[in-house]
Amino acid sequence: MERVTQLGYLGISVSDISAWEQFATQTLGLQVAQREADGTLLLRMDEYHHRFLIHPTGKDDAAYFGWEVADEHALKGIAEQLKAAGVEVRKGTSAEAEARRVVDLICFKDPSGIPSEIFYGPLMAYNTPFRSPRQISGFVANQQGLGHMVVTMDDMEQSLRFYRDVLGMRISDFVHVVRPSGEKLYLVFFHCNPRHHTIAFYGAPNPQRRLNHFMLQTQSLDDVGSTFYLCQDQGVPINRGLGRHTNDHMMSFYMRSPSGFEVEYGYGGRVVDDNTWQVQHHTSGSMWGHRPLSR
Numbered sequence: 001m002e003r004v005t006q007l008g009y010l011g012i013s014v015s016d017i018s019a020w021e022q023f024a025t026q027t028l029g030l031q032v033a034q035r036e037a038d039g040t041l042l043l044r045m046d047e048y049h050h051r052f053l054i055h056p057t058g059k060d061d062a063a064y065f066g067w068e069v070a071d072e073h074a075l076k077g078i079a080e081q082l083k084a085a086g087v088e089v090r091k092g093t094s095a096e097a098e099a100r101r102v103v104d105l106i107c108f109k110d111p112s113g114i115p116s117e118i119f120y121g122p123l124m125a126y127n128t129p130f131r132s133p134r135q136i137s138g139f140v141a142n143q144q145g146l147g148h149m150v151v152t153m154d155d156m157e158q159s160l161r162f163y164r165d166v167l168g169m170r171i172s173d174f175v176h177v178v179r180p181s182g183e184k185l186y187l188v189f190f191h192c193n194p195r196h197h198t199i200a201f202y203g204a205p206n207p208q209r210r211l212n213h214f215m216l217q218t219q220s221l222d223d224v225g226s227t228f229y230l231c232q233d234q235g236v237p238i239n240r241g242l243g244r245h246t247n248d249h250m251m252s253f254y255m256r257s258p259s260g261f262e263v264e265y266g267y268g269g270r271v272v273d274d275n276t277w278q279v280q281h282h283t284s285g286s287m288w289g290h291r292p293l294s295r
């Protein structure tokens, strides 16, 4: 079985591209890698040419996921797995490969209809080291992918089978929480490399948006602390204050992006070794903190 190896890039459709440029560079500390003719902003965080493609197309949600595989052989194999599962797969055009700066890609939709791509051969930028516009130490990315994301899916069980049995991801754990309102929330967390989770999701029919949040992991706890106070100085709303998660042990906080969904900014996530990892479950999302602040 072929497996995706990481979340290589994330396409986001936004309504306010200039607010996003300000937020991405001056708050998150991402670097502008390229401005495209159509206004798309390519953002960089590590040795990859870019990790985020911010499109000024107005939906304020994830536009597509970009999953990486090792090589051409793996791309062909995973395309066969998708077809065998009844998924319609299209080979990406050379214009699409050029726009993503990859050697080749395939395009399909996940069970919730989320546009998804699998590629190999990303453009690397070793010749020009990543330089954050902010005074931060940088991000934990590269082989662990750009970070993680939490997404709303139409059908939890169908999505679980798809990401596990077709894309080859492994379950890290489950979290069942009962909110103070009595609302029950059930999430499943998947990994595809040592990062504890790359995608997590919960089920909800007809969600307002797919993307609940994406997470960036910094190389230093100071980066999380300084960014927490920078958000206050800049008037960036902090939805949930500092806390540590039960499952990935990430110490983090959540801010609101200009698109309304959240960005988790964290440090110290534990890694998963598939030789020893055993699936866990939790009845709380946090050991401490992550208390709701402004909304």
Ligand SMILES: [Fe+2]
Pocket (backbone or CB within 6 Å): 148, 150, 213, 214, 215, 264
């Ligand atoms: Fe998260």
